[in-house]
Amino acid sequence: MSKRPLPERQPIVPPSKESGGIPEPTLQYLRLASAPPMILPHPRKILVIFDLNGTLLHRPSPTNPRLFVERPYTRTFLEYCINTFTVAIWSSTRPENMYKMLKQILRPELRDKVIAVWGRDKFGLTPEDYLQRVQCYKRLTYLWNDPDVAEAHPDYATGGRWSQLDTVLVDDSAEKSRSEPYNLLRIPEFEGDSFEPHFVLPQVHDYLNECSRQANVSAYIRQKPFALSSTYIL
Numbered sequence: 001m002s003k004r005p006l007p008e009r010q011p012i013v014p015p016s017k018e019s020g021g022i023p024e025p026t027l028q029y030l031r032l033a034s035a036p037p038m039i040l041p042h043p044r045k046i047l048v049i050f051d052l053n054g055t056l057l058h059r060p061s062p063t064n065p066r067l068f069v070e071r072p073y074t075r076t077f078l079e080y081c082i083n084t085f086t087v088a089i090w091s092s093t094r095p096e097n098m099y100k101m102l103k104q105i106l107r108p109e110l111r112d113k114v115i116a117v118w119g120r121d122k123f124g125l126t127p128e129d130y131l132q133r134v135q136c137y138k139r140l141t142y143l144w145n146d147p148d149v150a151e152a153h154p155d156y157a158t159g160g161r162w163s164q165l166d167t168v169l170v171d172d173s174a175e176k177s178r179s180e181p182y183n184l185l186r187i188p189e190f191e192g193d194s195f196e197p198h199f200v201l202p203q204v205h206d207y208l209n210e211c212s213r214q215a216n217v218s219a220y221i222r223q224k225p226f227a228l229s230s231t232y233i234l
Helices: 027-033 074-084 095-105 127-131 140-144 147-151 200-211 217-223
Strands: 047-050 086-090 116-118 167-171 184-186
Touching: 027 217, 047 074, 047 140, 074 086, 074 095, 074 200, 095 116, 140 147, 140 167, 167 200, 167 217, 184 200, 200 217
Parallel strands: 047 086, 047 167, 086 116, 167 184
Antiparallel strands: none
């Protein structure tokens, strides 16, 4: 007996105008990103924002959030980042599914150190777009302007705020970072290969350390975007 074919997923469509439409970087953002990079004398705290599906894990079944494959080194990598940088999670997955995934990859004591855990409800989508397969855009200003996120800045008491100078978005999609393209550390989409070559997350680890030494993260990423090395040795 032949198997019934699986239904095709609907194509991704742009968000409606009411959901913010398709963003573009501001002129001010582009000017600041065009400055020459400058190395700081010491590393500093940076804000690192992680995507989930396609970045840290692979979900072969969109309807079953408990069924996923972790990218190699995910748990040790996340523990290092949470203890070294200021970390947020931002996924286009619905919150109830996102929390189920995080529960399996983050111990409670590490989860408590993550300053923001944002799901599909944090993209400014209309109720109609929320339920549709629309393209989600991670406008970093949403995070930067959030009071709880702002208070996590190490210099908050003296006026310090997160910005393109000290933020890295780790994601497998360039389109999602359209509004702040030079704050994206783009990595190859993870499709569930437990023997993935090139030690992807260890290389991301090294690049993030370098970003923490930069006075202007967006200028550094613009000039030297993340690129995997096929000869990397762990």
